[in-house]
Amino acid sequence: MGEIGSRIIQNYPYVFALALFIIGIYTILTNSNLFKKVIGINIMEGSIYVFFIAAGNIRGGVAPILDMGEPGLVYVNPLPQALMLTGIVVSVSVTAFSLALIMKLYRFYGTVDAREIMRIRSEVRASAGGN
Amino acid sequence: MSNKIAIILLVCIGLVLLLAISELPLYGAPDNSAQNYVSERYIEGAVSDTGALNMVSAIVIDYRAYDTLIETTVLFTAVIAVFMVLKKAPDRKGEPK
Numbered sequence: 001m002g003e004i005g006s007r008i009i010q011n012y013p014y015v016f017a018l019a020l021f022i023i024g025i026y027t028i029l030t031n032s033n034l035f036k037k038v039i040g041i042n043i044m045e046g047s048i049y050v051f052f053i054a055a056g057n058i059r060g061g062v063a064p065i066l067d068m069g070e071p072g073l074v075y076v077n078p079l080p081q082a083l084m085l086t087g088i089v090v091s092v093s094v095t096a097f098s099l100a101l102i103m104k105l106y107r108f109y110g111t112v113d114a115r116e117i118m119r120i121r122s123e124v125r126a127s128a129g130g131n
Numbered sequence: 132m133s134n135k136i137a138i139i140l141l142v143c144i145g146l147v148l149l150l151a152i153s154e155l156p157l158y159g160a161p162d163n164s165a166q167n168y169v170s171e172r173y174i175e176g177a178v179s180d181t182g183a184l185n186m187v188s189a190i191v192i193d194y195r196a197y198d199t200l201i202e203t204t205v206l207f208t209a210v211i212a213v214f215m216v217l218k219k220a221p222d223r224k225g226e227p228k
Contacts, residue, residue, distance in 0.1 A: 007153040014152045022145050029137040058166065059159030064186035066178055074161065077170040078177075078186035085191055089202050093209030100213040 013054035020047030032115040034102045038095060045091045049084050056080035 008015060020043055027040030056077035064078035102112055109117050156163045173186055173194070183189035191199055 004150070004153040007157075008149055011152050011155055011158045013158055014155060015149070018145060018148050018152060021148075022141050025144070026137060026141055029141075030134055054158060055155075055163075055165050056170075057159055058161050058163075061161075064174065066184045066186065068184075075174050075186065077166055078173055078190055079170050080165075081187045082190035082195065085187070086198060086202055089206055093205055096209050097212050097216070100216040104216050 013057075014051060017047045017051035017054065020044070020050060032113050034105065034112045034114055035099075037114070038098050038102070041098070042091065042095060045087070049087065052080040052084050052087075 024040045024042075024044030024047060027043060028037050031037060031040070056079065058074055058076050061074045061076035064075045064081070066075075067073055105117065106112050109120055111117060111120075156165070173190060177183060177186045177189040181189040181193040183193065
């Protein structure tokens with residue numbers, strides 16, 4: 001147990017990423033407001049960015065911009081940073097599309113509350129079955 | 132009630148992931164498995180291959196240029212989808228229920 005704890009403490013940036021991830025899932029699960037669910041998804045994406053950048057980091061390394069004057073520098077891994085740029089674009093696309101869907105839902109149902117939308121839908125279905 | 136279920140579920144997930152974190156390679160160690168020959172190749176060859184001092188932009192714009200090119204397609208598709216969703220439907224009378 002002590003060994004596991006010390007390893008977790010040494011890997012503390014991953015714990016920050018984990019905390020953000022849990023906060024994101026909690027936001028998605030417990031809020032019925034659709035906008036807040038989108039915010040939760042964005043928090044989870046942020047946690048993944050933190051995780052990847054931390055995985056590519058080297059203690060004492062510098063940002064991966066070549067310095068011709070100092071040959072002995074240790075550069076951090078540039079690959080996760082480049083990949084996370086791609087990830088940010090995907091995240092922006094997903095956010096934009098989900099916000100558009102929420103706007104459409106608001107026009108249709110007059111609310112952005114997921115539970116309220118489910119209630120209206122079930123009422124509509126019940127009245128359609130009664131006819 | 133469902134709040135409590137969510138918290139219990141998330142605590143379980145969190146504990147499992149904490150165990151996974153304890154098994155991960157040490158943070159910031161230069162001999163990490165993430166610091167393998169791929170990143171070495173990028174760091175050493177960026178200037179001679181692409182002429183860019185910034186290695187991240189060398190990767191994004193040169194080594195993975197097709198990735199970046201198709202990424203713009205992703206963005207374009209998202210924009211098109213947003214406009215398709217937000218397009219005003221032809222007027223229908225009455226409340227949509």
